[in-house]
Amino acid sequence: GDSVTQMEGPVTLSEEACLTINCTYTATGYPSLFWYVQYPGEGLQLLLKATKADDKGSNKGFEATYRKETTSFHLEKGSVQVSDSAVYFCALSAAGNNRKLIWGLGTSLAVNP
Amino acid sequence: NAGVMQNPRHLVRRRGQEARLRCSPMKGHSHVYWYRQLPEEGLKFMVYLQKENIIDESGMPKERFSAEFPKEGPSILRIQQVVRGDSAAYFCASSPRGTQEVEQYFGPGTRLTVT
Numbered sequence: 726g727d728s729v730t731q732m733e734g735p736v737t738l739s740e741e742a743c744l745t746i747n748c749t750y751t752a753t754g755y756p757s758l759f760w761y762v763q764y765p766g767e768g769l770q771l772l773l774k775a776t777k778a779d780d781k782g783s784n785k786g787f788e789a790t791y792r793k794e795t796t797s798f799h800l801e802k803g804s805v806q807v808s809d810s811a812v813y814f815c816a817l818s819a820a821g822n823n824r825k826l827i828w829g830l831g832t833s834l835a836v837n838p
Numbered sequence: 839n840a841g842v843m844q845n846p847r848h849l850v851r852r853r854g855q856e857a858r859l860r861c862s863p864m865k866g867h868s869h870v871y872w873y874r875q876l877p878e879e880g881l882k883f884m885v886y887l888q889k890e891n892i893i894d895e896s897g898m899p900k901e902r903f904s905a906e907f908p909k910e911g912p913s914i915l916r917i918q919q920v921v922r923g924d925s926a927a928y929f930c931a932s933s934p935r936g937t938q939e940v941e942q943y944f945g946p947g948t949r950l951t952v953t
Contacts, residue, residue, distance in 0.1 A: 759941060768842075768929060768946040769881075814881065823886055823894040825871060826931075826942060830880040 727752040731815050731829030738805055738836050746800040746832045748789075748815035756819040758782075758791055758798040759826070763812045772800075772813070805836045840865065842932050842945035843912075850951045851920045859915040859948045863932030870913045871942055872905060875927040884928075887913060920952045 732747040750756065760772040760782070773782030775791035775798065782789050787802045798815060815829040843862040851857050863870050872884040883897040887907035898905065902920075907913040917924055927949050931942035 761944075769931075769944040771941045771943070774941055824933075824940075825883040825886055825894060825897075826873070826881075827883070828873075828881040 727756065727817060727819055727827045729815050729817055729827055729829040731813075731832050733830070734812075734833040736832060736834045738834070740807055740836055740838050741804045742836075744800070744802040744805045744809075744834070746813055746815075746834070748798045748800065748829060750796050750798065750815075750817050752796075752817055752819050752827075754819055755793075756817040758789070759816045759818065760787070760789055760798070760800050761814045761816060763814065763831070765811070769814065805834070807836045807838055810834055810836045842930060842943050844928075844930050844945035844948050846948060847946060848949050848951070850953060852953055853921055854919050857917040857920050857924070857950055859917075859928050859930075859950070861913040861915070861930030861932075861945060863913070863930075864934075864943055867932035867934050867943070869933045869935065870907050871931045871933075872913075872915050873929045873931065875929060875947075877926070881929065884915070917950075920950075922952050925950055925952045 728751045730749050757776045759774045761769040762772045763769050773784045775782040778793035780791045789800045812831045812833045814831045816826040870887045873881045875881045885905045886894040902918045904916045927947045929947045930945045933940050933942045
């Protein structure tokens with residue numbers, strides 16, 4: 726079945742460091758790909774998405790490119806801030822799965838001042 | 839436009855009691871999804887509903903769990919005879935259409951604790 730694999734955390738960075746969180750997927754067909762963020766004690770917020778190959782999603786300085794050849798959707802940010810400390814989830818949605826979201830396990834990010 | 843509303847935010851139940859979790863989707867959204875986040879685990883799909891219809895319940899445990907989304911009112915996730923293993927955060931999401939490229943909007947979650 727469809728699945729998402731994320732790099733394990735926790736990830737600890739200093740402010741202004743570069744961030745990459747790896748995400749790879751397995752899916753039949755052409756899924757849509759998402760990054761959600763969960764701040765402490767809160768629900769999930771959509772960070773960015775991409776719906777077809779080579780699309781780049783971006784928001785709040787974060788970017789991710791849908792790479793079909795490597796089945797990847799890595800999340801990147803050039804300069805993290807303390808306020809970026811959260812758990813980041815990669816997910817996919819596929820028509821063959823009734824559009825439900827299939828999730829990675831999440832990667833916890835802590836940014837120190 | 840109000841976001842997805844869930845209540846209660848926190849719910850404590852003793853083993854054997856019933857838990858009822860409510861979800862009001864965003865205005866204009868007729869597709870509702872429920873997910874469960876167990877401690878130290880990722881989110882798992884439970885059920886997908888449209889108004890008065892269960893579309894996909896492949897993630898629901900076979901016993902004690904049920905869900906509905908009536909014509910009027912919120913979607914309800916019901917857990918009968920709760921056990922400690924049901925302690926988790928339950929998230930509801932809604933979307934305006936059931937197509938794969940449309941993102942789902944999440945509520946704040948209900949954190950269920952079974953004592």
